[in-house]
Amino acid sequence: MLEVRGVHKHFGTQEVLHGIDLTAETGSVTVVLGPSGSGKSTLLRCVNHLEKVDSGQVRVDGELIGYRQSGDRLHELSERHILRQRAGIGFVFQNFNLFPHLTALENIAEAPIAALRRSPSEAHGYARELLDRVGLADKASAYPRQLSGGQQQRVAIARALALDPKLVLFDEPTSALDPELVGEVLDVMRGLARTGTTMVVVTHEIGFAREAADTVVFLDAGRVVEQGPPAQVLDAPRHDRTRAFLSKVLT
Structure with missing residues (x-):
């Protein structure tokens, strides 16, 4: 489903990605770990x-x-062609990025109406299904300011699913949440993993990586240091840098 080959990226004179290779199979969950500034986002x-x-x-x-x-x-x-491609790639950001003037239902239905030309009734019906899927069926009429951070992020996940993407990317989806709200978002993500949604997740949630991931990738200084099944990377890492990172996040 996802194939990244030899990707380099600079910001000015600083190279932040040094020839990244990564593959994710259809229906798999890939978790990307690494310290801040390693190039994950x-x-x-x-x-x-x-x-x-x-x-x-x-x-x-x-x-x-x-x-x-x-x-x-x-x-x-062209930008139009790129936007069409992006419609097939859901993206869940750290900070929710919901439209504050739209209800939860409207936030989810907006893209299908605009991008797929679905009728409002069809888009709203599917949005209600997605809200139910993320455990927020009773919050359809709520505005973002009326929702907790965890609820906002669950709406954001539903919005990412609204275009029926082939692949969903999660960029540290729990990093902006209070600790007691993290679990409700991870539960939704575990549910997606069980339904075969192809996911690439940047996170520091080692428990989620151990439980839900098919592949764990450790990134450091813009390079893939190690990748493999969770049991290998998390429990028996081969590289000193991986062991040093895990010794800090697991304590």
């Missing part, structure tokens, strides 16, 4: 072309993201 943003790669390629379901290839040259797609 930048990697996710390159996957849906919110950041342009300097070299390398990203493919989702076999389709080259952000570019078309002509011989050995890549040509950036």
